Structures are given as C-alpha cells and as structure tokens.
C-alpha cells in the first residue's frame with residue numbers, strides 16, 4: 001500500500017479538496033466548496049498549515065463570528081439542495097461553542113455542514129490549556145461534547161489515523177437523504193498536528209452519488225389504495241420535495257389527478273406561485289384560502305415534510321383528514337399515525353403513478369381549488385400593491401415593492417430573486433405573499449427560526465447561486481442579533497441586498513404577548529427604557545455603512561422601490577432600511593398552540609386561557 005506521511009489536518013484537507021459528487025442532474029462537481037474558518041490557538045497551526053497548502057483546490061474564507069459563518073455554510077447547502085457543502089473550522093472553547101447554535105439549525109433543518117472545532121490536547125500535557133472548560137467529574141469531557149445532541153455524527157479524533165474512518169462516515173451521513181444533517185469532527189489541537197502514514201487511496205476518494213431509495217411494495221400498494229379512496233385529497237409539500245428535486249414529479253402528480261398543492265415554509269417554491277393548483281402557504285403562517293381548503297380535505301398527502309406545528313396548525317388544521325406521509329426518513333413518515341410511505345420523494349411519486357391510473361380527485365374539489373388559487377393570487381396582488389396613506393407601511397407592502405422593483409429593470413423577480421428570512425413577523429408575510437417561480441427561490445430557515453441567520457444566510461446563498469439576486473429580509477431585532485457577516489460579504493465580493501424592516505422591537509412577540517393576555521412588556525424598545533436609560537436610536541443605515549455596505553434609509557414604500565431598482569443594478573452589498581409598523585399583519589386564520597397560564601389575576605389571561613382550552617379540543621391526538 002502506498003502511503004504518504006501527513007498530519008491529520010493535511011489528510012483531512014486533501015481528502016475534502018479531492019471529493020467530487022455526481023449531482024442529481026449528472027454533473028460532476030467538487031463536493032466541498034471551501035472552508036470558513038476563524039483561527040485561534042486550537043486550529044491555526046494544525047488546520048491553518050493544511051489549509052494554506054491546499055488553498056488553490058479548496059478555498060478558505062475568513063469570517064467574523066463562528067455561529068454566523070456556519071449559518072452561511074448551512075444556507076449554502078440549502079441553496080445547493082444539499083448537493084454541496086462548506087466546512088467550518090474553529091478554535092477550541094468559545095470558538096467551538098459559538099458553533100453549537102448553528103449545529104442545531106442544521107440539525108433541525110436536515111442540512112449538511114461539516115463542523116471542525118478544535119479540541120483540548122489529547123495528550124493532556126498542558127492541562128488546563130487556555131479555554132479548557134474543566135469538568136470536575138468527567139476527564140474525557142470538553143466543550144465539544146455540546147455538539148453531541150445537535151449533530152447526526154459526532155467524533156472526537158484522538159489519533160491521526162481516526163480521520164480514515166471518521167471523515168468517510170461523516171460524508172456518508174451527509175450524502176444520505178434520510179440521515180442528512182450536520183457532522184462534527186472534533187479535532188484536539190495536538191492530534192491535528194500529528195503525522196501518520198496516510199494511504200494514498202484516501203487522497204483520491206471515490207465519486208460520491210446520491211441514492212433514491214424506492215418504496216416497499218406493500219407500503220406502496222396501501223398508499224395507492226388510500227389515495228384511490230380519497231375524493232378531496234390535498235398535497236402538503238415540504239423541503240424534501242426540493243432536496244429530492246421532485247418538482248417535475250410533483251407537478252405531474254398534481255395535474256394527472258387534479259390534486260391541489262399547499263406549501264410549508266420548507267416546501268415553498270416546489271411549484272411556481274402561479275400554477276393553477278398551487279394554493280400557496282399552509283398552516284400558522286399560511287394564507288386563508290389554503291387553510292380554508294385544508295379544513296375540508298379528506299386525505300392529506302404529506303410529501304417530504306416534517307409536519308412541524310406551523311404546518312399542521314398545531315394539529316388542529318386537518319385534524320379529521322386521513323394522513324398519508326411520503327418521506328425518505330421513517331421518523332418523519334410515521335408521525336401522527338400517518339400511513340407511512342418511506343421513499344425518496346421523486347421515486348415515490350413516480351412509483352405511485354402507474355398504480356393511480358384513472359383515479360382523480362372529485363372534479364368539484366379540483367375546481368374549488370383552482371378558483372381558490374386564483375382568488376388567493378388576486379388577493380396577494382392587492383395586499384402587496386396598496387400604498388399606505390398617512391401610516392407606516394407593514395411587511396406586505398415592503399414585499400410588494402421589493403418584488404416589483406425587478407420589473408422596472410425588465411427582470412422577473414420570481415425567477416431572478418432568492419428571498420431569504422428566518423424569524424420575526426416577516427416569515428409569516430413572506431410565506432403568504434412572496435412569489436417564487438423556481439425551486440429554491442424561497443429560502444426560509446423555519447426549522448429553528450434562528451434570529452441572526454439572515455445576513456449570514458444571504459452570504460451563503462450568494463456563494464451557492466452567484467447568478468441570482470440574494471435578497472435578505474430582516475427585522476431590526478434579528479439584524480441586531482447578528483450582522484457582522486455583512487462585512488464578510490464585502491470582503492469576499494458576494495453581493496446581497498439586505499432590507500431591514502425597523503419596527504423598533506420584537507414586533508411578532510409583542511403581538512403574541514398581547515394575544516396571550518399579558519400587557520406590553522419587554523419587547524418594543526420604547527417600552528424598555530428604565531429610569532436613567534436612554535431611548536434607543538439605532539441608525540441602521542449608518543451602521544451598515546460603517547461595515548462597508550452602501551445603504552439608505554428610505555421614507556416610504558415608493559422610495560423603497562426606487563432604492564431597490566438602484567440596489568439591483570449595483571455590484572456590491574446594499575442595505576435598505578425602512579420604518580414599518582408591527583400593528584398590521586396579513587391574517588391567515590390558523591390557530592397556533594402557545595401555552596397560556598392556567599391561573600392568573602389578569603382577566604385577559606383567563607379569557608385567553610379559555611380560548612386556548614377550547615382550541616385544544618380540535619387537535620388531532
């Protein structure tokens with residue numbers, strides 16, 4: 001066996017640089033697009049030396065915060081339909097634990113990212129090294145153990161040759177459609193620098209391919225029988241449809257059988273917004289037309305969705321329908337006593353086709369859905385084009401102006417733009433109102449809904465899809481939580497357009513607080529000034545300018561549209577700030593379970609509790 005004397009870090013980096021993947025459409029591409037890293041003593045010597053040597057084959061990107069550089073890597077994987085990844089290398093201690101929230105983001109969203117935190121000396125010679133947490137009771141515990149519950153594969157490499165088994169396992173998991181998620185290889189700093197005889201075959205890894213697991217014949221037959229009984233079926237699509245690139249199969253299925261489609265946050269953009277059977281957003285953030293139809297469905301065919309509470313209206317939305325769930329992951333397929341159809345989404349839909357020949361939904365149901373979809377789109381047009389008079393705009397009007405600015409340049413926003421968001425009021429409005437014409441053009445991190453994903457996510461999207469406009473919608477609260485990768489976007493020459501909606505506080509939580517019976521408390525900035533404090537006056541445009549971006553604070557929706565036209569024409573990162581109100585929203589008519597106190601002196605809370613208990617009666621249990 002031919003070998004090379006290499007350190008663990010050198011072997012790791014060379015393997016990553018050599019990895020190729022055959023994408024679903026048959027192209028051969030590098031699997032790892034590069035490595036985000038912030039160096040510290042825990043990785044600068046070991047990983048740093050290995051990365052600089054391979055920088056022509058595997059680019060290294062410097063960022064400003066470990067959590068957010070991992071967010072960028074996660075967004076990159078999502079925007080690539082999980083076909084390509086970025087790796088993330090950090091120092092030990094705080095550099096490593098800064099990654100933990102991002103690991104959780106990737107874990108819930110089933111997205112691949114290779115996390116490479118440094119770890120304390122395996123030799124224990126300098127114990128405690130700077131930034132070692134020191135457990136009194138467990139000698140083998142370090143900060144990196146925090147990754148165990150939030151990664152799908154965790155390994156601490158205490159010998160250099162461990163890389164030979166650990167890295168292929170991590171990659172196997174990340175390219176497996178059912179188990180896909182974040183992998184963490186924790187790298188003690190002395191082991192990173194230790195040499196071993198690395199087999200040359202490890203440096204020329206085999207071509208990676210994606211699997212499309214087919215359905216079990218008996219599950220398939222039961223699923224077909226269930227569908228054939230349905231008169232008012234409804235397809236609920238999730239992110240699995242996008243990751244499986246099943247959009248053509250989905251469209252063919254819906255059209256062949258006259259089945260209307262509604263979209264979760266993860267599934268939105270699987271069908272173009274104006275497809276006659278696409279009713280749009282379902283659930284807590286859904287639009288009333290889709291939610292209204294869902295209540296009458298007799299069979300819900302869930303395709304590639306985790307069925308989280310926002311999709312199911314906390315299990316009260318289609319509580320009485322039968323549930324059939326096509327999912328590549330059995331954990332998801334079996335949720336809520338669904339009839340499970342475990343398979344890749346595209347393969348499963350294609351396998352069902354011959355078994356369903358001649359079957360169609362009740363024509364009156366399909367017709368009702370078509371009318372509903374047309375009416376919903378007319379309503380969306382109305383909501384997103386009204387100009388508020390004498391009051392602050394709300395998110396719908398901002399969304400419309402951002403979208404319609406494309407037409408001024410002869411562009412189609414639905415085709416050109418990737419709209420990205422994660423938390424706050426905006427997800428509910430974008431879910432309902434954003435128009436996406438192509439798969440992946442709606443990028444919502446709503447598995448963890450992690451404030452601070454947005455700006456960094458926009459960077460990751462631009463890295464994955466340089467030919468598209470990466471448009472970040474972000475509230476003032478989320479922007480304040482994490483924004484430093486704005487500077488990274490300029491450093492790396494990755495343009496994005498960030499639209500900040502400044503309603504001066506945590507608007508969505510304020511509304512939730514009032515709805516649950518509490519008074520305004522600790523959410524809006526003006527309600528949070530103690531004696532001796534100062535009224536907050538954050539100048540977002542000035543802040544963005546200080547980070548190197550071009551920025552403007554517009555005074556209304558008309559100015560926003562004009563600024564967006566300029567921003568689209570620009571080459572570098574643009575930030576547009578607009579003052580908005582949190583007091584107007586687009587209601588979708590769907591309940592969400594938020595636990596209300598059982599006892600309280602406040603009449604408003606008692607009343608909210610009574611409503612809560614009543615709504616619970618409608619849940620599927």
Ligand SMILES: Cc1ncc(C[n+]2csc(CCOP(=O)(O)OP(=O)(O)O)c2C)c(N)n1
Pocket residue numbers: 423424425426448449450451452474475476477478479501503505506507508509582
């Ligand atoms: C990291 C994190 N912390 C807390 C929350 C809970 N949370 C969800 S939305 C929100 C407020 C968002 O404020 P902003 O971005 O200004 O949006 P707005 O609702 O005001 O439009 C909070 C605190 C969260 N989702 N993520």
Ligand SMILES: [Mg+2]
Pocket residue numbers: 475476477501502503504505506507
């Ligand atoms: Mg806000």
